[in-house]
Amino acid sequence: MATLLQHLPALLVAVPLFAAFTLPLVGRTGAPARTAWVFLGALLTAATGLLLAWQVFAHGPLLYVFGAAAPHVPTPMDSGGIPIRIIFQIDALGALMVVIASLSSLAIILYSLASDSRHSGKDSFYSLLFLLVAGVLGMVSTGDLFNFFVFLEISSLSGAALVAYRVDKGQAVEAGLKYALLSTVGALAFLVAVGLLFAQYNALNIAVVASRLQFTPLDQIALVLLAIPLAMKCGAVPMHFWTPDAYSTAPSSITAFLVVSSQASLYGLFRILFSLYGHLLEFSWLTFGWFLIILGVLSMFIGVTMAIPQKDVKRLMAYHAVSQTGYMLLGVGVGLAVLGNAEALTAYGRTAMAGGLFHILNHAMYKGLLFLTAGAIFFRTGTRNLNKLGGLGHHMPWTMVFFMIGALAIAGIPPFNGFASKFLIYESVFRFSPFLSIIAMLVSILTLASFVKVFHAMFMGAARTEFAQVREVPIPMIAGMAILAAVVIVTGLMPRPFIDHMILPAVNALVDRADYIAAILGGH
Amino acid sequence: MNLLWLLSSGSGTWNPLLWLLAFIVALAAAWFIRSFGRKDFREGLQQEPFISGNEEPADGGGHIPASNLYWGFLESLSGYYSRLIPLHTGILTDYVAWFLGVMAVMLVIALIV
Structure with a gap:
């Protein structure tokens, strides 16, 4: 052993x-x-x-x-x-x-x-x-x-x-x-x-x-x-x-x-x-931090606004993946921007990075879940076109529940995990720049609006005759979605153990680069 | 208990347990209000939905397609979208051009900074 x-x-x-x-x-x-x-x-x-x-x-x-x-x-x-x-x-x-x-x-x-x-x-x-x-x-x-x-x-x-x-x-x-x-x-x-x-x-x-x-x-x-x-x-x-x-x-x-x-x-x-490059960027932490922040804000805003007019459910979700990556870039970018300012790093920089890294975990779970639900819909109906879908809540209740969990999480609705990481990002980024924090919140509202549309288009409405034969997906597919949904719920309801034992050590691993070098070369 | 539930951002806190409690209270209130409803209700007794006197469209005919949702939002931002959407050409060489363009700009910035 x-x-x-x-x-x-x-x-x-x-x-x-x-x-x-x-x-x-x-x-x-x-x-x-x-x-x-x-x-x-x-x-x-x-x-x-x-x-x-x-x-x-x-x-x-x-x-x-x-x-x-x-x-x-x-x-x-x-x-x-x-x-x-x-x-x-x-x-x-x-x-x-x-x-x-x-x-x-x-x-x-x-x-x-x-x-x-x-x-x-x-x-x-x-x-x-x-x-x-x-x-x-x-x-x-x-x-x-x-x-x-x-x-x-x-x-x-x-x-x-x-x-x-x-x-x-x-x-x-x-x-x-x-x-x-x-x-x-x-x-x-x-x-x-x-x-x-x-x-x-x-x-x-x-x-x-x-x-x-x-x-x-x-x-x-x-x-x-x-x-x-x-x-x-x-x-x-x-x-x-x-x-x-x-x-x-x-x-x-x-x-x-x-x-x-x-x-x-x-x-x-x-x-x-x-x-x-951490120590060498000492004079340009702010510049490279803003590089990440600008990429993040562009990704958040353009991603979500491009998602809203989409008719293909997976294409829509793909733009949301771009948008959510923006939150991670924003959180870690703020951390990088204040890396040379010990006071700001302690006050909100590490929290912003924690939010960004926590969002990586959360996003992998809820976005994975959302793509799997889209796959379940395609598996049964053979289409990804939102204009052709509707009333599937009558036939695919489990898929609908999993979709709701994923959609609420990505929109940052409590108590799902997307809220926990976005909460850390909003609050810490606000202390760096209120304007950036407001953009992040606005993007979350647009994300919710977008997923309300998807939910309405796929699951709401009366049952349709063309989908009369549609039934819930096989158990292995439900099990796969259930694993991710369970992580979304657990990390949303109990974020603290994950933050303390996984996320903050990960933040420290990024910030304290001397330890990374010392592990190989000794010293410190 | 707090270790499991309380999340602090340094300037504020979030307690999912409190939110859950509030949610449970709201559910209980909803159940309480519902208990005042008619006791003689049975499946099938429900009347057809009233749509301004029109008959309910059959087979999803009343379902608003996704493209019709947020029409006003898209229309009011048509200036923005008329510039943004054409950038997404779907052409591979354009994708490579954007990649190389960003790299070129960053090279200039990195060498100046």
Whole structure:
């Protein structure tokens, strides 16, 4: 057991990778074996992730050196004091992301067992899905820049393939192509930046590079080449155009996990700005803080206003995903802007960051839930067009209840989790700039208005004869939605334990970057 | 107990337990008011809805489609939407152009700052 626990970080990506590569073989023995294998893979991946996260929250950050005799020693005796292998460095922020990815992947894979049961090509579908999960888990665990790029590519390519998987008269293929090409252009920029840093500092480990950075003009160029692709991948306006295309045409289970994938990019952006460049931005914290804030406000406002006129329910929800990402950028941006002002950081900066990071967890749960409910509607009716839907509350009561939970949460209605994180953002951002806080509240009102429209269009009204045969979705789909709905309710009713034990340690992991470096290089 | 329920922002607090209690009280009040209703009500006795004397449209005919909702909102912001929506061209090269444009602007800002 002790050996197993010691190698948890390796298992975190090894388990989904193993599931991915063995699925085509297992699938040849028949559908029941494949279903059991997929479920087992999802269960083990989630269990590994949650166990690892628990270890981090209970005992502190974890290091894992791949291929080393002593995996917890970052600098071998014969390395000249340099970490020479790929190192996973999982602090509270990484653990928070691992929790999000683990819970989401379990719920989504469970859901997809029924939602994709009617389709062919399931071996490749689940192989790609497990690759996507492994890519995301790797991104939030690695402490190595090049390794981050590799996992970014794994998640991008598998994500693009999954977006295009169901073809959908070419629309899905086009969306997959857009996602793949934009991801590739972004990843190339990221790779150039990694090359610039490696050429100067002869290291790829984030902590080592952070300790050696001089903020030369090349470092400044590298910063932009690292940050902008990640901002694009998380769907920040004005680089969000791919999100409605990809999110609306992908299978709903995949869309729900693409949200998590986007948030892994957001994690990467925060890691770059705080852990890698944090101390060097000392004279420009305000500038880069405002960079995040402006991206956040643009994303919030343009996302929600673009959502309101949409007729395709998934496209509408995709714009809301853009809008909600804005809250995260706003909260963490305010924290970054006041990083050099100890008084303001204590008074409201950390709270704003806590709100932003808590919103990542909450958004993954309720937006995942909303996409799954949209998928349930499509599963039974075959349409995403809101003008053609109506009266489904008579036939799909569970889906309706789950939709209501997700919709109220995203609109920030108490006591659901969206309110808890938005409460922290509103109050703390108000002390930084009342105007920004008012915009955030206005966006929440528009979000509520938008989801009232969706609720009315899909569920309200008299039962229709064309939907007379529609019935509730199968139990695995209900179970998948129930897992996410339960997290939405629990984190909304009891936010404090999550804030104290997961979110605030994650905030500290971002702010106290010296600890991140010291974990690798010693000292402090 | 407070550790589980109370959320503080530094300038204010939020207690979901109090909200839940208020919600339960409101539910109880609703149930109390409802108890004054007719005791002889049975399923099927309910009359057809009154729509200004017109018959209820059959098969969802009375359902207002999503596109008709918020017409006034969209119309009053038509100037804003007439500029915003065309930016979403759906053309991949435009997406790449926006990405490269933002990167170029940030490069200039980063090198100046």
